[in-house]
Amino acid sequence: xxxxxxxxxxxxxxFKTKASIYRNTASNAATIxxxxxxxxxxxxxxxxxxxxxxxxxxxxxxxxxxxYYNSYTHYVKNYFYFYKKSNYTSLIKSTTESFNI
Numbered sequence: 001x002x003x004x005x006x007x008x009x010x011x012x013x014x015f016k017t018k019a020s021i022y023r024n025t026a027s028n029a030a031t032i033x034x035x036x037x038x039x040x041x042x043x044x045x046x047x048x049x050x051x052x053x054x055x056x057x058x059x060x061x062x063x064x065x066x067x068y069y070n071s072y073t074h075y076v077k078n079y080f081y082f083y084k085k086s087n088y089t090s091l092i093k094s095t096t097e098s099f100n101i
Contacts, residue, residue: 009068009077016088019050019061046080046095053082053092064088074101 053061062083069076077098084090 007070008072009070009075012067012069012076015063015065015067017063017065018086019054019063020059046097049082049093049095058084058092060086061092062086062088075099076101 050061050063062085064081064083066079066081067076068079075098077096079094079096081088081094082092084092
């Protein structure tokens with residue numbers, strides 16, 4: 001957690017999923033946005049990352065999303081982690097996305 005005050009983000013939840021559940025870019029973005037909230041455009045970027053992994057021969061990508069919320073600013077931060085293995089090890093890439101609700 002960050003320092004107290006307006007910069008304090010509290011842990012909300014963790015989502016785990018895998019890329020093969022979703023069939024195309026539009027359904028990927030809509031489904032991920034439905035899980036964690038936020039603008040679909042930001043999640044299209046995440047789906048692009050997944051598509052890039054597939055073009056390099058990865059048959060499956062496992063995704064963990066840690067979500068935090070700041071009740072003072074009403075911002076949500078999602079930390080995305082992409083893994084090679086189903087036990088969520090062998091980190092490939094991570095990225096962060098935030099938005100105001």
